[in-house]
Amino acid sequence: MLKQRSRLKQMLNSPEFSMNSSYANNPKHLACIAIIEDGDFWRAVEESVAISEPFLKVMREVSDGKPAVGSIYELMTRAKESIRTYYIMDESKCKTFLDIVDRKWGDQLHSPLHSAAAFLNPSVQYNPEIKFLVSIKEDFFKVIEKLLPTPDMRRDITNQIFIFTRASGMFGCNLAMEARDTVAPGLWWEQFGDSAPVLQRVAIRILSQVCSTFTFEKNWSTFQQIHSEKRNKIDKEMLNDLAYINYNLRLTRQMRTKPLETDPIQFDDIDMTSEWVEESDNPSPTQWLDRFGSTLDGSDLNTRFHAAIFGANDHLFGL
Known part of the structure; x- marks a missing residue:
C-alpha cells in the first residue's frame, strides 16, 4: 500500500471516480479520501513498515528450509539494529519496541541452542566486529553439558574449544578461512573440523538444524x-x-536433493518480494x-x- 500511495491518491481524485454518482456522495468514499489525504496516516504506515520489515526478513530466511539455527542470532541482531537506526532520534519509542521484541524472544522463542549455534558458526565466531556476550557463552556451555553429559565425554572438549576459537589446526588453513562466509556452517565443520573431533560432532548436530518446519509441511x-x-x-x-x-x-x-554447495544464510540484500514456499500437493x-x-x-x-x-x-x- 505504501508503494502505491501516489496511485491511490490519483485514483480517488480522478474525474472518472469523482463523477461516478455511486461514489461521489458515498460516506465511505469520502472517508477513504480523508484517510488517503491524511499525512499522519501515511507516517503511521511508514513506521509500521519500518519496524515490521526487518522481522519479516528474518521469518523468510528461517522458513525457507535452510539449516538456519546458526544464523538466527545474527539475523535477530541485525533486525534490532535496523529498529535502533530508524528510531535514532526517539530513544523512548525505540526502547518500547525493543523491549517487546526482547520479551517475546526471551519468553517464547529463544533457546540455549541458538546461542550455541551462533558460537559455533564460523562466520560469526571469526568476525572481528562481533564480541560474544557472557550469556551466549553460558548457553553454549549448557548445551555442551547436555550433549556430553559425562566427564569422560567432555575430557578434551576444553582444549578443542580453544583450538576452534583460536583457529588452530585445520581451522586456520586457507581453505577453511576462505569458506567461513561462503559455505553452510554444518558443511564447514564437516570439512574442516577434524582438529576437534568431539566438538565437530556436536557442531554438526546443532548447525544442521532448521529453525522451522513451516516449509516442509505448511498445513501440518x-x-x-x-x-x-x-x-x-x-x-x-x-x-x-x-x-x-x-x-x-x-x-x-x-x-x-539439494546441491552440497548450499548457500549459507545471506544477511544482506534479502528479497522481500519472493513468495512463501508452497507446500507439496501430494x-x-x-x-x-x-x-x-x-x-x-x-x-x-x-x-x-x-x-x-x-x-x-x-x-x-x-x-
Whole structure:
C-alpha cells in the first residue's frame, strides 16, 4: 500500500471516480479520501513498515528450509539494529519496541541452542566486529553439558574449544578461512573440523538444524493424517513418534536433493518480494496406518506434537 500511495491518491481524485454518482456522495468514499489525504496516516504506515520489515526478513530466511539455527542470532541482531537506526532520534519509542521484541524472544522463542549455534558458526565466531556476550557463552556451555553429559565425554572438549576459537589446526588453513562466509556452517565443520573431533560432532548436530518446519509441511497435513480418527489403537506417544519420523524423513529427502554447495544464510540484500514456499500437493501416503482401527480419544495432542517437532516453544535436545 505504501508503494502505491501516489496511485491511490490519483485514483480517488480522478474525474472518472469523482463523477461516478455511486461514489461521489458515498460516506465511505469520502472517508477513504480523508484517510488517503491524511499525512499522519501515511507516517503511521511508514513506521509500521519500518519496524515490521526487518522481522519479516528474518521469518523468510528461517522458513525457507535452510539449516538456519546458526544464523538466527545474527539475523535477530541485525533486525534490532535496523529498529535502533530508524528510531535514532526517539530513544523512548525505540526502547518500547525493543523491549517487546526482547520479551517475546526471551519468553517464547529463544533457546540455549541458538546461542550455541551462533558460537559455533564460523562466520560469526571469526568476525572481528562481533564480541560474544557472557550469556551466549553460558548457553553454549549448557548445551555442551547436555550433549556430553559425562566427564569422560567432555575430557578434551576444553582444549578443542580453544583450538576452534583460536583457529588452530585445520581451522586456520586457507581453505577453511576462505569458506567461513561462503559455505553452510554444518558443511564447514564437516570439512574442516577434524582438529576437534568431539566438538565437530556436536557442531554438526546443532548447525544442521532448521529453525522451522513451516516449509516442509505448511498445513501440518502429515500430522493430521497420522492422527486421523480412523486409527487410534496406536498409543499417542507412538503416533507422535511417527509424525516426528515422517517430518525428519521429509527434511532428509529435501536436503539430499539439494546441491552440497548450499548457500549459507545471506544477511544482506534479502528479497522481500519472493513468495512463501508452497507446500507439496501430494502429501506422503499413510495408508499403511489404516490397519490400526478405531477412533482417537478426546485428548489434546497438539501440545505433544509441538514437542515432537520444532515448534514455537520447542527445546531441542531437552534445552
